[in-house]
Amino acid sequence: MRSPKDMEIIQIDITNACVHKCSNCTRFCGHHKKPFFMEFETFKKAVDSLDDWSGCVGIIGGEPTIHPEFEKFANYIREKRIGKKLELSRMPIHDMLKHINDSFSLKSKAGLWSSLNLGYYKHFEIINDTFSCQLLNDHNNACQHQALLMSRKELGINDEEWIKKRDTCWIQNTWSAAITPKGAFFCEVAGALDMLFNGPGGWDVTKDWWKREPKDFVDQLHWCEICSGCLDVPKRISNDGRDDVTPLIFEKLKEVESPKAQKELCVIHQPEDYDKTKYKTFTGGNDYMEAGGNVRTTSENRNLYPKSFDVTNKENLISFIKDSKPKDWIILSSDKNKAQKVAKYIKDFIINPGCLYVCDGIPVFNVLALSIRDFINKSDNLDSKNISGYYPKDKIIKISIPKWYNNILSIKNKNKRKVITVLGIKFSKKTKGSEVSK
C-alpha cells in the first residue's frame, strides 16, 4: 500500500449521482437510495487541504458535471491549483477519441473524470479552461469492471493469503486516496463503501491528512474485508449494468435498500462455486480499458455535438432572443444559404460553446458562453452589432469551409431534396430567425 503523499492523484468525490449504472462501479452507483452532492464549503476545505501536495487533485463522481454547483467548484480548483485559464479544445474536433488521446495528461494539478454526458456539454467551456488532465470514458464501450462486492471470508480466502493480496491491492497501489463528504480515505473504494454502507466516516480533512503512512490506515482497513478489489474475481463489461456479489454482501445491500439489489441487478456468486483459478485480478494501469480496445468514446456518442443552430441577423438578434429563447448555437447572417452551408459544415464537429467561431466571415456563437450569457439573459443590454467585443481574443476562432467540402456540396445541391435528407438539416419558417435542427 502507498501513502497518499506518494500518489499521482487524490480524488474528491463531489457526487455519487450518475447518468449511468455501470456494472461493478467503484462508486456503487445504482445502489444508493439517494445520491449525495458535496457542499461547496466541504469541497473548498478538501482542495485547501492539498495546498502543499503537488500531485493532481481530481474531481470525480458519479458524474461530477451534473453537480448543480459544478461551475463554482471548477472555478475554485482552477484559481487555487492552476492559476490561469487554459486554452484547450477550442479548434473544432472531428475525432474525439484522437483528441482525448492527444490532448490530456495526468501531469496537471487538477483533473476531471467524466462520462462525456450532457453535463460535460453544458460545462464544456469551463472544463476546457480548467482541466488539462481529463480522464474520459463514456462507458458505452466494452471496458471491463472487476467485481468489488465479494468478501474474502465468504470466498474462503485465509488470513495469510488475504493480507498479502490486500497489501498489494492494485487499486490502492495505482489509483487514489479520496475525500468524500464524510472525510478522507486511504483508498477511493473504501470511501465509496463507507458512503454505501453508512460507515463511520473518514479522517478529518486537515492540512496534513494525506501524509499518513500505511501503518496509519488501520482504522479503515475493515473496508477491505468486504471488498474484492484485490482478489481474483469475475469481471464484467461495464455497460452490462449488473454487479457481481457474494450472498452476505447481497444481504447488506438489501439492508441499505439498494435499488440495484431490489431490481435484481445483482449476480449472486455462491461461495462453493468460487474457483479462483478462473479469474485474474487487474494489475492497474490501463488494463480495464484495454480489455475493450481502449475506446473511450465513439462517434455514436452525440452528447458533445451541436444540438441546434438558429439563424438570425444583427438587426433582429435582440427581438429574436426575446421571442425564441434560443438554447444552443446562433448563426448571425442575413444570407440564409450561407448560414445553411455553415451549419451543415460544422454540425459534425464538436465545437466549444465558449468560443465565437467565425466561419467564412459568419459569426457562430452559443448562448451558454460565459462571455455572453449574462447579456443574452438581459438581451436589452446586448450590443448586437459587436458580438465579438464580448469575447476575449483567444476565444474568437476563425475557420474556413475547405474547398473540397464546397465541391461536394455543389454536386449534392443538384438534388436539393437529397441534400436535406442526407444531411438531416431543415430550416423552419420563422419571421425573425430560422432554426437548423439535427
Ligand code: SF4
Ligand atoms: S460512469 Fe463511472 S461513476 Fe457512473 S456508473 Fe459508470 S463507472 Fe460508475
Ligand code: SF4
Ligand atoms: S481491497 Fe478494496 S478497499 Fe481495500 S485497498 Fe483494495 S480497493 Fe481499497
